[in-house]
């Protein structure tokens with residue numbers, strides 16, 4: 001254990017008196033009213049949960065609804081609008097309060113409607129995030145009613161008996177009842193980086209947090225060993241709770257994209273307010289404003305312009321789109337924990353994947369056993385122990401008659417079944433396995449070779465050295481039936497095991513493992529690996545009967561080598577396609593595995609990750625490289641074998657130093673640092689430990705590599721969709737600004753002034769109309785674009801650079817040009833229908849303005865089609881997005897209503913249009929589409 005002075009003293013919560021760390025564990029359990037052997041009953045646990053509340057860290061109360069409502073009005077532009085409404089009401093009052101203050105009422109209604117929409121969007125995003133959170137919730141194993149059950153950690157209560165194992169996250173503060181070689185990683189709490197050894201004995205005197213060896217704390221993780229502990233504190237009463245209270249660390253996450261959008265909105269807001277002021281001054285001068293009522297009209301126009309031209313809805317729509325996209329990923333088994341990772345996924349340039357279980361099925365079958373006397377082949381696949389042992393291909397095949405070979409093979413498979421923690425059971429004719437698939441393979445194989453199961457029957461396990469990915473070995477101390485000497489049986493990676501062997505089993509005797517025999521053993525391993533077999537060696541030695549279970553590692557030497565098995569682990573069928581798709585998308589795939597280099601290369605080349613003659617680099621080779629060497633190696637090599645978890649971290653660092661955005665998978669406890677460092681740490685949902693799931697940014701529900709590639713595609717689609725609605729919203733807003741600005745500046749030229757039939761102030765569009773446009777065209781289609789199906793083939797282009805801006809120069813050019821075309825089309829339409837305009841005779845100002853207003857709305861709806869791609873024609877897969885068409889349809893219906901329904905005519909200052917007006921409006925509006933098609937055509941031609 002580290003010395004206490006190395007750490008910064010953590011904030012301590014007074015433990016419930018009396019302090020459980022200085023009391024006997026049995027007494028603590030008794031005080032908490034629990035029997036350590038059976039745990040709480042379900043009913044009692046439920047009662048305590050209801051009383052104490054969930055085991056969660058929440059330092060801030062939830063935001064009440066009224067605050068959320070008020071927040072909707074906190075937007076300065078909305079406030080501006082409300083002030084304008086108030087002024088217009090005052091003027092209306094001062095001037096004698098004739099009739100209804102139509103403008104004020106309509107604008108106020110629109111503001112309220114906007115706030116409601118904002119609230120709905122926000123709650124949609126929030127519930128999506130909450131749904132995700134529940135999918136990635138931490139779990140704990142506890143005893144309830146005498147049974148081991150897995151519960152959500154949030155449901156832990158005081159008195160619960162925690163069952164702790166390697167890789168578990170400790171769910172609550174608890175006093176240890178038992179501990180076997182238990183080491184806990186407490187750095188999150190104490191800053192101590194080494195895992196701390198724990199013990200269930202009583203602490204002699206009160207000690208600082210980091211030295212309380214008999215306690216485990218919420219937020220820490222089991223690095224090794226097993227234990228049980230009784231929960232003494234949950235939720236905010238835990239040590240983590242104390243820290244959470246201090247830090248108030250429930251800050252809401254803002255993604256870089258959201259930050260950029262917020263920034264754009266702000267800049268745009270300021271610019272537009274500037275423009276609005278200019279427009280107001282101009283309108284006042286041009287129209288020679290005299291009365292307060294005229295002044296209000298101008299004021300409302302300016303303010304509405306400002307409000308309409310700024311895409312205030314943008315941040316809200318963005319979070320909805322991200323949340324919805326992330327939910328779509330989750331439906332396909334890729335659970336992203338933070339919205340931000342959905343963005344990052346789209347720019348992943350390297351996917352570094354484990355082999356076993358992710359690229360392969362993790363369904364292990366032993367097919368070959370090679371010993372000193374020859375080779376045995378086992379038939380059958382999967383976990384059904386149907387199959388038989390025949391002489392292997394190296395022996396020419398045929399029935400297994402060689403006695404020495406049979407005896408050796410029985411010892412290999414028998415040894416592998418003893419150094420084993422898996423279980424093979426049969427119920428209702430169905431065979432099921434539990435535990436490590438590699439170990440299960442031995443149990444299945446033992447049934448196929450006659451005599452093996454009987455040979456190991458009655459052996460008792462006396463101790464164990466567990467398997468770790470660093471050691472690549474596992475041993476069991478066994479006591480044979482009768483008085484036979486005890487033995488240590490070891491199995492593991494042959495290249496690690498063989499150097500520990502001094503003898504080799506031949507028939508009934510052990511003979512010295514001379515150079516020739518050693519070379520033959522190694523050659524067998526190489527040969528099997530070259531055939532894509534996962535290889536595992538088995539060895540043993542006799543040990544004295546009184547050997548204790550502690551410190552068994554020292555006996556893992558001077559072993560007698562029995563032989564090696566070749567295990568097939570078939571590649572997942574969908575992986576080769578996913579690899580090809582990822583490569584097409586400019587993403588490099590790397591395999592990082594604990595397996596043998598030859599096996600790894602063979603499987604990697606079968607899956608299309610590398611060429612058959614590619615080189616694999618081992619963990620040992622990586623350890624010898626400096627930073628520059630590592631970067632050089634990671635540039636050229638895609639298969640890493642016999643790696644230890646720390647090698648994964650080296651690889652991530654080297655790739656990131658080269659500017660890569662790295663997605664990396666992991667399942668073991670020791671993978672956590674690499675997963676944390678990777679841009680997208682990917683944890684295995686089925687085989688992964690709680691700790692890896694906590695450090696990961698994405699959890700794979702099906703442990704499948706193909707799911708990562710699918711998630712990358714989804715990430716790219718989300719990003720594309722965000723670009724779509726940005727392009728749409730910004731160009732639409734630009735269209736509004738151009739219309740009003742040029743309409744006021746060129747009022748004389750357009751004939752607007754001359755047409756002022758009764759109106760003192762002549763503006764191209766009314767304030768209420770501008771707000772209507774904002775409402776009709778903004779949210780609906782923008783939201784629909786957020787869930788649009790893929791328009792361009794997102795996997796046909798290289799990954800987006802991590803620093804690439806979402807609104808780049810090309811987007812701005814598009815936005816400005818389309819806005820300009822939109823404005824011109826609108827003003828031209830007004831001009832056509834004004835008296836003295838292009839059409840002989842002309843209509844009155846209200847009709848002309850209504851036609852212009854309609855043109856602008858329709859132009860924006862046409863622009864929906866443009867915005868689906870920056871380069872691809874709008875006619876490509878035009879009808880793919882049904883939500884888009886629904887939004888467009890709704891927009892048209894609403895526009896017809898606002899033009900034709902009498903009471904809306906009053907509210908929005910419109911007049912009914914005839915067919916000619918509609919035809920002109922549609923024609924004019926469509927120029928936006930033709931213009932953009934032309935632009936895309938030119939772009940594509942240049943590109944070619």
Ligand SMILES: Nc1ncnc2c1ncn2[C@@H]1O[C@H](COP(=O)(O)OP(=O)(O)OP(=O)(O)O)[C@@H](O)[C@H]1O
Pocket residue numbers: 353354355356357436438439467468469470472473474491492493494534535536537592593594595596
């Ligand atoms: N339960 C086990 N007991 C003994 N040795 C094992 C056991 N499991 C695996 N090994 C040996 O250790 C090696 C490394 O295994 P490890 O689990 O670290 O990686 P892996 O599963 O092959 O690959 P990946 O990192 O892609 O999941 C294996 O090739 C095998 O030889």
